[in-house]
Amino acid sequence: MTRIAANTPCRVRLILNGKERVGQAESRMLLSDFIRHELGATGTHLGCEHGVCGACTVRVDGVASRACLMLAVQAEGRRIDTVEGLCDGDALGDLQAAFKRHHALQCGFCTAGILNSCAEFLDKTPEPSELDVRDMLSGHLCRCTGYTGIVAAVLEVAAQRRGAPPETSHV
Amino acid sequence: MQAQSTVEALGRFAECGYARERVEDNALLRGAGRFGDDLATTAGTLQAAVLRSPHAHARLRKLDITSALAIDGVHAVLTGEDVREWAAPFAVGVRQPMQHWCLAVDKVRYVGEPVAVVVARDRYVAEDALDAVEADYELLDPVVDPEVAAQADAPVLHEGVGANVVNDRHFSYGSPDKAFAEAAHRIALKVRYPRSSCTPIECYVVIADYDVAAGTYDVTANFQGPFALHSVMARALKVGASGLRLRTPPDSGGSFGIKQGVFAYVVLMALAARKAGAPVKWVEDRLEHLQASSSATNRVTEIEAAVSAEGRISALRYDQLDDCGAYLRAPEPATFYRMHGTLTGAYDIQHLEARNRVVLTNKTPTGLNRGFGGPQVYYALERLMQRIAVALDLDPLEVIRRNLVPADAFPYRAPAGSLLDSGNYQSAIEKGAAEGGLDELKQRRDAARREGRLYGIGYCAVVEPSISNMGYITTAMTPAEREKAGPKNGAVATATVGVDPLGGVTVHVSSTPQGQGHRTVAAQVVADVLGLEFETITVNVELDTQKDPWSNASGNYSSRFAGAVAGTVHEAASRIRKRVAAIAAHQFEVDASCIRFGDGRVTVADDDRLSTSFRRMAGTAHWAPALLPEGEPGGLRETAFWSPPQLAAPDVNDHINSSLCYGFVFDYCGVEIDKVTGRVRLDRYVTLHDAGRILNPAVLDGQVRGGFAQGLGAALMEKFEYGADGSFQAGTLADYLIPTTMEVPEPVILHMETPSPFTPLGAKGAGEGNNMSTPVCIANAVADALGESDIELPLTPSRVRAMIGIDEPDAPEGLEPIKPAAGSGSALQASDSVDMPGDPATVFDAMLDPKILAKIIPGCHDLQAVGDNAYKADVTVGVGMIRARYKADVNLSELEPPHALKLSGVGRSAMGTAEGSARVRLTAIEGNRTRLDYDYEAAIGGKFAAVGARMLQGAARVIIGQIFSRLAVELGGGSNAGSWMKRIVDLFRRLFGRSKK
């Protein structure tokens, strides 16, 4: 394994939400800082920087991962998907729309990370039980919502994707 | 001023009362929110890191910043000297000779207290430089326990005051002595409420700049108010209010009161920017946040009730000791006085006595935290209600019922002064019991108990105050002191509604939300008043003290939005409506009373032909002033200020109406306790809220659920742990546990609506009820399940296990448990042994050889003899992800060649202190080998203690073990220490695992 000194500047090239992006990172720079401040994708948030809260979760080659526990240089050549890539064109994607319908966020600070975990989860678990959903979400801390709306939104999207008719909005 | 019907249904439904999806979510869900750390900064903005005290109580003797400044990329270091020159201490809410500066100038009084600020090119470099600042401390005895701190012989934090109790007030309302003398029963209870915080997921962010030319500061911070603190900040910076331009970002990632505490860092970073001569940005990290931002108070309360034979309470007596931490930081001692008028809760109790003492200890200063004062008061009061039921052998709900304020008594003046505005507590309880299925819950309990399971039901009834009286805090002063200081009262809310030349409506409120959907609800209110589509209304919630209307009560606290701010939005919108109606009446040549608003149009009643779009009609005020009626000045913008007359200053007898509105919360729950693990499982939680008129039910339910989850955390999981030496031991979210999806069940939420007569829309606040009710409701259920009276939060499995008398299970084979040593901090002790080659004399001599000693101490860079078997060493120690370089004194003593010696070390580093000693015994064993047995003790303070409590035992074991295993290697052999070390290293890997990839 090559050893690089902590503050050696490195060039990092990765695929962010489908687009190739290149930036400078000292070898010790966290992936989260790189995405936010070097590439300007500030939708990924930091709540603890020690791997517990889940706010920084992005998908690395499709797998939900803590951006605060990875160095930018480790992302070289990889596909990084963040909340900014979840939309359906200009419109909210189905998962985002369900979050809105179910009031699954308040301050929205935890939301990006949660959406990324849910996105991966729903790809892999088309028929989740409530317990499955709760288990997946237990890697995230949300201080605002008490989680009810989040669980409901994920279950609803799973059902929709299986072909159940979408629930209408409140009225 | 109760609003009359705000909508004249021209074919559209009312927005208010409708569960409108939130307008905020559109940006937040796309990752397009703009939080403090997302904002564009001025070119040349530098980053700050804060050097913090590793000690709970010490004199700061010297600060050497030379090496820090020498680091490439470091621009400046702000120290106490600069602060003394440019700033003043923060104003304090009680008259005492104590100083609180934004940075320690002579003493440090809590672990994490700012000592210096390094400003550098980036945060990474700034943090490097923190390690290079050399701070020299003279350690003083700390005091952590509030009851100890209140004693006469306790170490004193503020010498000028001479004691740690900095405010002591006695209150008496009615004739409590007489009532107690005449009572059939006197029932008393002592409770301790622990320290915790609602810990928003976004930490503090400050971006500060200093204008040398004007001598003014410009700061953006995710401050939440109250903006009364703007005056405190400006005075600390020695400028007038206009000399501190304070702005808030569009989005803020939660606060729950806690972001009030960023105000101290607004001042600190403003000074850092001045020192650096450049804009400075500081983003607090989680360790900083947990250990040093702010928290709720911990409180010790003795409470007693005078009770009749039937369970009717005639008098209450409180003796409360509130621990505000190391400094009385504004707005403390508000935690006491926010609840003062409401100390009798939901009950009709005529006589009341209270003694309130504020005590300072070597802990983080306290401040706003959701529920503010409520959890502490209701924990005592509602636990007492349950005790009364047990003592009199009554049903706890029956005791609650017998004492409630009568339904026909509203508005009801409580003895300490609260004017309970509206409610019907009896019907709320009946509704809650019926719709929440209380009878069925009791059957579940009975069935569980028949099977021998531990099951209990808890109740609580809570009055939830909202819209704080800015004058309540002065109740901490004596009437004579108040007289001198001048009256303070009221709660001014403000809102602005403007219509632009194209007829678009923009609303501004100075309520600085952190996720409560203010933009959505304000738009709903305006849509109703002006008869417009919700989507057409733009709401801005950023606050700029230089440009926007605001007042000292502005901000997001005391659940003031629905009652005060939304009501003021209604008032401003109504003024616009009145003006547009006058313009329309003039154009249509009818009386203004005939004008109707709806469907985006302005129409004459009963004559549909006379109808114009709102946009066009309102646009007239900009485009064609000549067409306006007399007296209409043109342009369309209205700023309303509103302050309710009911919020008077405290009177000479200390009566204070501490809040404008008083909602009602009735909760009950069933819990089952696992007899093996001690886990408390919520079987069902029912919570009924009467928060007056409901503006958006989905937003309201969100508040209830969030508050419930936090209340559950406070009941079962959360506590800021401190060591006896004042070291902070909950510095990560793996140490300070917050409920996840797996811990939070869905509560049964019920509502009723008794409008407030005192707010424009009849709404009351509802954001804090469950933070007040849930902790004690769960505690009451656990008390019922276990038949215990002494319940202390958080009810963690280990605490519950201890209560039900289950011992800890044996440690797994091969892992002998390490006992925490008595005394200070993260102290621990254990023993182990190693075999090594050579006879005891060889081993003994090797240990006295400095060359060998230097090699066997892990991380030793240098070892210099300073006396007989005494050395100065330079050692780097790492635990998990943090490492620190210690200057250590190493000694070998109690020498009994070749059988025994003692190896000890004391080290200091930027991360705090570490002390350890090992008693070594050498025994000859077969094959010219020696068995080295050692018992060691270690105590670690500072950052290691804060982030590594879970890992310290293992780490100490590894590090001390390494000394002796390396000795074995030096002597030419291996050691038998490999397997457990590997286990521990593996454990570290798991705990602080790399990201899963």
Ligand code: FES
């Ligand atoms: S910021 Fe990465 S897990 Fe908390």
Ligand code: FES
């Ligand atoms: S929405 Fe605020 S933390 Fe989850």
